[in-house]
Amino acid sequence: xxxxxxxxxxxxxxxxxxxxxxxxxxxxxxxxxxxxxxxxxxxxxxxxxxxxxxxxxxxxxxxxxxxxxxxxxxxxxxxxxxxxxxxxxxxxxxxxxxxxxxxxxxxxxxxxxxxxxxxxxxxxxxxxxxxxxxxxxxxxxxxxxxxxxxxxxxxxxxxxxxxxxxxxxxxxxxxxxxxxxxxxxxxxxxxxxxxxxxxxxxxxxxxxxxxxxxxxxxxxxxxxxxxxxxxxxxxxxxxxxxxxxxxxxxxxxxxxxxxxxxx
Amino acid sequence: xxxxxxxxxxxxxxxxxxxxxxxxxxxxxxxxxxxxxxxxxxxxxxxxxxxxxxxxxxxxxxxxxxxxxxxxxxxxxxxxxxxxxxxxxxxxxxxxxxxxxxxxxxxxxxxxxxxxxxxxxxxxxxxxxxxxxxxxxxxxxxxxxxxxxxxxxxxxxxxxxxxxxxxxxxxxxxxxxxxxxxxxxxxxxxxxxxxxxxxxxxxxxxxxxxxxxxxxxxxxxxxxxxxxxxxxxxxxxxxxxxxxxxxxxxxxxxxxxxxxxxxxxxxxxxxxxxxxxxxxxxxxxxxxxxxxxxxxxxxxxxxxxxxxxx
Numbered sequence: 001x002x003x004x005x006x007x008x009x010x011x012x013x014x015x016x017x018x019x020x021x022x023x024x025x026x027x028x029x030x031x032x033x034x035x036x037x038x039x040x041x042x043x044x045x046x047x048x049x050x051x052x053x054x055x056x057x058x059x060x061x062x063x064x065x066x067x068x069x070x071x072x073x074x075x076x077x078x079x080x081x082x083x084x085x086x087x088x089x090x091x092x093x094x095x096x097x098x099x100x101x102x103x104x105x106x107x108x109x110x111x112x113x114x115x116x117x118x119x120x121x122x123x124x125x126x127x128x129x130x131x132x133x134x135x136x137x138x139x140x141x142x143x144x145x146x147x148x149x150x151x152x153x154x155x156x157x158x159x160x161x162x163x164x165x166x167x168x169x170x171x172x173x174x175x176x177x178x179x180x181x182x183x184x185x186x187x188x189x190x191x192x193x194x195x196x197x198x199x200x201x202x203x204x205x206x207x208x209x210x211x212x213x214x215x216x217x218x219x220x221x222x223x224x225x226x227x228x229x230x231x232x233x234x235x236x237x238x239x240x241x242x243x244x245x246x247x248x249x250x251x252x253x254x255x256x257x258x259x260x261x262x263x
Numbered sequence: 264x265x266x267x268x269x270x271x272x273x274x275x276x277x278x279x280x281x282x283x284x285x286x287x288x289x290x291x292x293x294x295x296x297x298x299x300x301x302x303x304x305x306x307x308x309x310x311x312x313x314x315x316x317x318x319x320x321x322x323x324x325x326x327x328x329x330x331x332x333x334x335x336x337x338x339x340x341x342x343x344x345x346x347x348x349x350x351x352x353x354x355x356x357x358x359x360x361x362x363x364x365x366x367x368x369x370x371x372x373x374x375x376x377x378x379x380x381x382x383x384x385x386x387x388x389x390x391x392x393x394x395x396x397x398x399x400x401x402x403x404x405x406x407x408x409x410x411x412x413x414x415x416x417x418x419x420x421x422x423x424x425x426x427x428x429x430x431x432x433x434x435x436x437x438x439x440x441x442x443x444x445x446x447x448x449x450x451x452x453x454x455x456x457x458x459x460x461x462x463x464x465x466x467x468x469x470x471x472x473x474x475x476x477x478x479x480x481x482x483x484x485x486x487x488x489x490x491x492x493x494x495x496x497x498x499x500x501x502x503x504x505x506x507x508x509x510x511x512x513x514x515x516x517x518x519x520x521x522x523x524x525x526x527x528x529x530x531x532x533x534x535x536x537x538x539x540x541x542x543x544x545x546x547x548x549x550x551x552x553x554x555x556x557x558x559x560x561x562x563x564x565x566x567x568x569x570x571x572x573x
Contacts, residue, residue: 114337
């Protein structure tokens, strides 16, 4: 039954998946293509960037913007690609339970011969597949454009960066799903997740200037603290992301069957 | 003998301080059509959603097909066909793909819904979001009937259906009962239940205020006579005729509410010159409205009144 729930959920979201994939692919292609221009005059870009206060550069993750890894990180993995994947994941996670509960369409699934946990797990798998697919789109674009744009990132590092990006998206999507499953309130689910994301983002990028060590609590730091595009897989960080995603998933699994639906 | 398909005992449900159900007890017997009637907000939907384990009761017990809805889980729901009162579906899906999915998650074969969709005149190729309210209701009905469940729980099933489709729905209900299925359906309009329900339970503000076979409810209300006299008539004397509950004058005619045998009334009328006489069948709507108002003419009360007068 779980597989049926998942495939049905993905089927109803295939148009959305296609749209987000196209958007992500377009943005990634566009920004990464610019690197050919950047690479022509790295020193100029470095000088240009030095005009900004270092805190500001740090806040947007623009450290080392002129290196191939730094550029891909600063434009896609820590900025536009990340934001798109976060938004897509959070909104899907919010709607998968709480949103459908509010519109009422969840009721026709939970009143069928399906266990409530099966509905939750099935939809969680759907959301996971959705986010992973978007991560793969970014990975594919980076891999394809890697040579032509002159980035020349090692394939292993691309995989490491895509894993980190995907898991970041997944963590936030599953937090939204779980809060929605626990409360039945899409506004709360989305609100909580946005707060978690914003705090995490700035704790990683700006946190150290405010409070030493605060960045260690940020999922963004677990993902990008060890610059995967430059240095490859950071298994410890990825492990922490998996633990947090699993914890969110379990929290929703435990609370969802216990409460009244659609009240 | 096995337990009745639905057994509710002192069922309660509160949301914070608001009490939606204040001790509902009722039994739906195997193979019957039970009509659950009450105004909007009386607790019909809340009761039904507890039976499907969408809501959990705050007190009392509910047993559906011999088990607690919560413990019964998916296996129990495979034996139930449910039409939600506020039916919402995947707007972007087409009817046939959605109903196939629903059949599968009800452990039926895909396409099991087709005969019902056809009978109700539903076009399976349409997009759900483009359907009118009545057509959406047909999708919901096809979903509930498709797997031929032992128990059908239908919340306001005829809402939005045109009269011809309502007739077809009534035929589907009768056939279901003929196969041994049990039907528990709700409405806020008595006339919708009149043609299908065998027993009726009336709920108001979260409490059952009456429960009776439809025939009995009908009998307890009696008829309304409108009489135009050519001569002078003593209204007080008319009011004392056995079976007459109320006498009033409307537009030069005399209107009498009457229960029981009309024999005594007709003999009294025969002594006068009557230019016009109309006897209207019992209007269940009125009867139930009286029950809603709560005071006069509960079925038992009407019976005793009649007994004491004859």
